[in-house]
Amino acid sequence: MIDYDLVAQGNQLALSRLLTEVENGTQSGRKALDDFFIKSGRAHLVGITGAPGTGKSSLVSCLTRVFRQQYSMSVAIVAIDPSSPFTGGAILGDRVRMRDLAGDPGIFIRSMASRGALGGLANATAGVVQILDAAGFDVIMIETVGAGQNEVDIARLAHTTIVVDSPGMGDDIQAIKAGILEIADILVINKADRPGVENTERALRANLDLGHTVMMNHNAGHATVISEIESQRKDWIPPVLRTIATQNSGITEVVSSILDHRRFLEESGLWAVRDQERLRTEVEHQLREELVERWRKTVPAEKYEEVLKKVYARKLSPGTAILTLMGDYSL
């Protein structure tokens, strides 16, 4: 059994075991999520995303050191790496870049495998973050799977999303595509000592300018519904910052920017908006899982297989199959 008091007191063994329960979706893990919920909502959730090899883990390590040394804030890190789609196994290697953080009781690092989820996080990441939040960490950094263009779930979970790029990752067309760059509250060009850094910076800045112009038009006349992220962009232009994580260069500026962004969110009321948005997503996500699970229980397995066989034989489309089953078995 997990002792909640020990978790609240910062006992790492109790916390660590609880995180495993949550990650595995066990009964006691679910119960802990219910019981700890009221204590959550205080931590600053900072997401770090970007393509593989841009230096996310190294950057997280540098940022954490600044949070600890200059601001005395406690930091939890959740680092996600991909699970193999074939065996379900995973190599979780983010700690390799975080070795300098060892031995500090104010830092807690947890590696997670994505376990089949496709949005850059694991399904249990939100739960793990909620427990770390309730356990009292000031800042929780969430490092996503090395992301391509569409792994944008982090923006829904984090208050502040940092997108890490590095020189030589693509031209200005990559920069204006929808997806990962749109979710950035802060853009970091890591490995800024590499050739091509000016081009990367120019492309990113040009993209931000384009985005800004379009938004002005929205506001100018028509009753366009402006999403939370868009309306936020109006007042918060994501800074483009250069870093060299291996030389610890440019790091304090990124940390200041993270703290500025938090202040901006709080003063503009967007902190609450993002929080509500996240909780709404969470409720809907859980609702969907719960409904599916309950309904599946009402359908006899052999009946389900029988309908599936008709789909295999191309006699029923998947859509008709579901409607047929739902007609026969309702909740």
Next chain:
Amino acid sequence: MAEKKVRVLIAKPGLDGHDRGAKVVARALRDAGMEVIYTGLRQSPEMIAEAALQEDVDVIGLSILSGAHLVLVPKVIELVRANGQNDVQVFVGGIIPDEDVEALLKAGVSAVYGPGTSTSTIAQDILAKVSVD
């Protein structure tokens, strides 16, 4: 959705700079469906124990080629047990002279795998020893 995975920490204590063996084993355990946390070269026993604690691993695999195993391995086990992780299994791989194996087993190591051990043996051993319920 309840899902339990075997979590393994593969660590290289001490000062030797060769991690090919550690990586081969890590890869094999990944392919056997385990979640393997790899922490890189030159880890102190304290760093290894801390990682094992925060990651709540079931198994720790230590790879040592430097000859310092009789010092480092018991130290890791002592720290891990002091943290309250009494059920974590520790296995050792690398260059371990036959006459030292007994001492390591006495110190609480559950298995020693020398050069030539097949990776599937290691994976099967681990899966057999760790009760996943």
